[in-house]
Amino acid sequence: MAPTVQTIALVAVGNLGKYVCEALVVDPRYDVVVITRKKQDWFLQRNIHTEESDYSESSIRAILDARGASTLVSFLQAADKLYLDLHQAWLTACLQSKSCKRFIPSEWAGNVDDYPQLPKFYAESRLPFRRILQETVGIEWTLFNCGWLVDYFLPQHLTRMPAEPDTVPIDANGWRACIRGSGDELQSWTWTKDVAAAVGELLAAPSWESTTYVTGQWGTFNDVVRLLEAHYGRELEKTYKTVEEIMGADDDNLDLWMISGGAACPREKTLSQRDRYFSRINFATLGDLLKRLD
Ligand SMILES: NC(=O)c1ccc[n+]([C@@H]2O[C@H](COP(=O)([O-])OP(=O)(O)OC[C@H]3O[C@@H](n4cnc5c(N)ncnc54)[C@H](OP(=O)(O)O)[C@@H]3O)[C@@H](O)[C@H]2O)c1
The missing domain is CATH 3.40.50.720 (NAD(P)-binding Rossmann-like Domain)
Known part of the structure; x- marks a missing residue:
């Protein structure tokens, strides 16, 4: 049949x-x-x-x-x-x-289990909707999250995601990095095509959990800088935004999310779901992509 x-x-x-x-x-x-x-x-x-x-x-x-x-x-x-x-x-x-x-x-962002209030603007939109979902019966749902799309760390000719140099700390087009905090705070990232493949696998799964995570690599922004500099053989121009500057800022941006750990998918759950749902996918790291695509 x-x-x-x-x-x-x-x-x-x-x-x-x-x-x-x-x-x-x-x-x-x-x-x-x-x-x-x-x-x-x-x-x-x-x-x-x-x-x-x-x-x-x-x-x-x-x-x-x-x-x-x-x-x-x-x-x-x-x-x-x-x-x-x-x-x-x-x-x-x-x-x-x-x-x-x-x-x-x-959703398509970071660790919503441990940082449901971050980024701050999600507290006005996604958080109330998650509460509605939790009270709803008669439908199966999941919040699918992938950390950063690694495409934001790649030069524009390697992705269709439009560059966001004011929001994302790494600007591989302007060859700059504006490091938030120390740059050693944990992040995670996934390639768009791996996110897409993972959605395909999840849609075939007989049951879902309320949050689903995929991640190609855990690391820090300092790691991203090192990888890009090593691959292209030149130093990025670096500026820094301190934790004090971020905490004192009025605007509702992603900085707090990225220095607090919210952008990193939870490792244990992500790896267990990789076994459960995504064992057919060989998730790419940033280093893999630079070698494979460039
Ligand atoms: N993890 C990451 O690094 C990352 C990066 C980027 C995005 N994301 C997340 O991924 C999701 C998609 O992001 P994206 O960049 O792909 O989005 P996008 O291309 O900017 O917008 C997605 C769609 O939203 C609809 N839309 C926009 N404004 C609207 C409005 N005023 N009224 C009704 N519909 C409207 C449009 O659909 P139509 O024109 O077809 O109606 C648009 O094509 C979002 O949740 C975003 O936060 C995550």
């Missing part, structure tokens, strides 16, 4: 979502439908089925049921109330849908 093909609905598919979409459309275990506010050439050129939606509960539910989707995966990038409102609507859409009983909300 031929194995059942699951239909996976991906919503708000932007930079990261497109990597996941690319992996799923070539995976014989899945049919993919992309739900978007406006059809985009990127999907049309690749013959990927897209459905336009105003992102309301009724619109999402109708698409899930019309396509018989089993799972909804969100990559929404939106602040505060919009994040919460849209995820609530999509959760309700899943609950009311006849077919869709699994949901991955848009």
Whole structure:
């Protein structure tokens, strides 16, 4: 008997979502439908089925049921109330849908078990939605996290993730590093294509845990600097932001998250889930990628 093909609905598919979409459309275990506010050439050129939606509960539910989707995966990038409102609507859409009983909300960051309040702006959006999920029955969900996307440490020609030199301490395009704290604080990072492969594996798993972690490598920003400098044979221009400066800052940025350990996926759980779900994936380190891609 031929194995059942699951239909996976991906919503708000932007930079990261497109990597996941690319992996799923070539995976014989899945049919993919992309739900978007406006059809985009990127999907049309690749013959990927897209459905336009105003992102309301009724619109999402109708698409899930019309396509018989089993799972909804969100990559929404939106602040505060919009994040919460849209995820609530999509959760309700899943609950009311006849077919869709699994949901991955848009998390894709760090250690949400031990640092649920960080980054600070997540406390306004993701934290309240996680509480709603915990009280919801009738749907299986997981918060999928990967640490940093290692793509942010690579030069632009090696990734489609747009560079964020003001937010990410490593700027491999401007060849600079703005080290937060001592630079020895623990981080973890994963390649976009490994995140995508891992989502593919998780979607086939018979049951999920409430948090799921993947990580290609644990290390520090000083390690990243050393790896880049050794590979390219030149020193990065370095500046520093002290812990005192970070603690005294009013703006709601990622600095506190990255010096507190929140950006590092919890090692024990990540490794045990690697055995449980992701044993087929050979997660790349930054050193592997520099050698393989450059
Ligand atoms: N761990 C990391 O290092 C890392 C790095 C980057 C991102 N992330 C996380 O990954 C997720 C996706 O990030 P991304 O960079 O791929 O996001 P993105 O491309 O900036 O945006 C994703 C999608 O969100 C939808 N969207 C944006 N603004 C909206 C609005 N006002 N109303 C409704 N929909 C809106 C758009 O979908 P449509 O236009 O199709 O409707 C867009 O394509 C986020 O949770 C982000 O925090 C993590």
